[in-house]
Amino acid sequence: MSLVAERSGLLEPLREFVKVYRKPVWGTCAGMILLAEEANRTKKGGQELIGGLDVRVKRNHFGSQTESFSTPLSLPFLGDPTPFYGYFIRAPIVEHILPPTTPASSLENNTADTVTAPSKKPINDVAASFTSPDEVRILGRLTPSKLTTTEEDAKLGITSPSEGxxxxxxxxxxxxxxxxxxxxxxxxxxxxxxxxxxEKVETKRRLEAES
Structure with missing residues (x-):
């Protein structure tokens, strides 16, 4: 995705859309990798990132295409206890929530294949109000099971939903x-x-009208 965006001249416009104008954006799977400020286990030659989420992701955490799976997830933010089935296809995971004042190079698990998104300032105070460095919200975790637990997870002792x-x-x-x-x-x-x-669009319009 990043290669196509770069070759088609979309990479910088996307960075401006997300980080300068702070437009609402949702990234799934590879899209979440693009939205991360840092990524590990990148492909040979690295990977361009857009950024926007102060997280470090790990690509292909569960392995290759043959390790893809679906599993029920508990997602309380939906306001409904009914499990939501997620489909994980060469999926990444969020490895770290990045502290805003900690240099990336000082974090554990920083490796030679870690890439970082370029920083960009929001266009104005209204855009800046849509995020702050310390407000990453964890909305969902993968409940550990025989299906979803890798050898690495097992070594780390990840066994309960709160640790997922x-x-x-x-x-x-x-x-x-x-x-x-x-x-x-x-x-x-x-x-x-x-x-x-x-909600975000209406809030933005209200703030612009008040400024």
């Missing part, structure tokens, strides 16, 4: 999911996101 790998996050104008909601028939996340977009 992070697979959904929100910060300001950005929303990211490791899984593909569009592959199932459950539209609750899409409904929730559309409502958030409307």
């Amino acid at each position: 790998r992070i697979v959904a996050v929100e910060q300001g104008n950005c929303f990211g999911t490791s899984f593909h909601p569009e592959l199932g028939s459950d539209i609750r996340i899409h409904k929730w996101w559309l409502e958030k977009v409307v």
Whole structure:
């Protein structure tokens, strides 16, 4: 995705859309990787990032295409206890929530293949109000199970839902999911996101009118 965006001249416009104008944007799977400020296990030669979410993601956490799976998820932000089935296809996970004052190079697990998104300032105070460095919200974790737990997870002792790998996050104008909601028939996340977009647009208009 990043290669296509770069070759087609869309990479910088997308960065401006997300980080300068702070428009609402949702990235799923590879899209969440693009929205991350940092990414590990990048392909040979690295990967361009857009940024917007103060997280570090790990690409292909569960392995290759043959390790793809679907599993029920508990997503309290939907306001409905009914499990939501997520489809994980060569999926990433959120490895770290990045502290705003900590240099990336000082964090554990920083490796030679870690890439970082370029920084960009919001166009004005209204755009800046849509996010702050310390408000990444964890919206979903993957419940550890035989299906979803990798050898690395087992070594780290990840055994309870509260310790499960992070697979959904929100910060300001950005929303990211490791899984593909569009592959199932459950539209609750899409409904929730559309409502958030409307809310953000209305808030932006109000703030602009007041400024």
